[in-house]
Amino acid sequence: MTLRSNGRARLRRLVALALPALLLSACGERTSVTTAPIEPRAGEICELDGMTLADFPGPKGQIRYADGKTSYFCDTVELLSVVLMPEQVRKVDGAYTQDMARANWETPAGHWIRVEDAFYVEGSRRVGSMGPTLASFALRADAEVFARKFGGKVLPFSEITPNQVRLDGGTTHDQGM
Template sequence: MNHSYQPRCGCTTRRQLLGWAALASLGTLTGLTGLTGCSQADNSAQSLQPQEIDRTTSCELDGMLLADYPGPKAQVRFAGQDKPSFFCDTVELFSTLLAGEQVRAVQAVYVQDMGQADWNAPQGHWIDGKSAIYVVGGKRHGSMGPTIGSFAQEADAKKFAAEYGGKVLRFAEITPAMVDLSGGALHDTRM
């Protein structure tokens, strides 16, 4: 069963969303096909483009300021939103997308290409999260402690994994069991 996320408009039924949520909670979700919204007003190509972070951009989950932390950031355009939801870490992104209770329709997912962006102060270099290559289990930290590196090129991901450890995976291969939020946020006094 191939459930690959596609950033385009198309109605998703509540039953489909709940089915995908159930698969995600079992660790069997292989992507996010059809998690798209029904609102035609927000679906222009322009409105779904990634937005750059600034000094005031905060994380949807915990309010942390993205610019204060190293490592790849992420943003998701949920149906019905005029602005993306930002995440200070790719671990939070996958935790949100793979959560059993996640039922919001996803129109677009973007992560930063860490083959191009400065790890310590990443800016720009946004790529489609669905087509990105990830390194799970590496030793390099983001805002949440150990993070999931995101790359546009498989060669960059393999180079990163050779230097910092971890396993090179595609979007659809990441499971809830690989997402650990018990890192940096529990010990962060800057929030």
């Protein structure tokens, strides 16, 4: 085998390995790479209740699915109830909430952080779209400052349970939904 034919053989192997991935990407298939958050458009509505996100205070959420769909949520309780749902079967590329140390509570925009990296304040006096909510923060220190000012307990994502984000009230004791 000459050097030239050896190079062609490597090129054929490379093409054979790369072609299926290239074809899948052309068909709209997604890889397991986490998808970046997308700022909701004006008038965007909540996946669960149809409420307009911009009409309510407090942190919002979004889930980016592997099929390309993005679902928005007007409250962290709604977002986390879906994220922690044991029967969730759609592949999630990324789930995000907002860093409320940087976003305006009354009209939050931008400052998206990964749900699993956030610290949450449960039981504060600040309310979201559905009443009591979990305030979200990128840094524990910011969550602790918020908790001292507005009450509540700081929890990392790993300590949030499905019972805490039940949509029938859970630990927030909100029976409004």
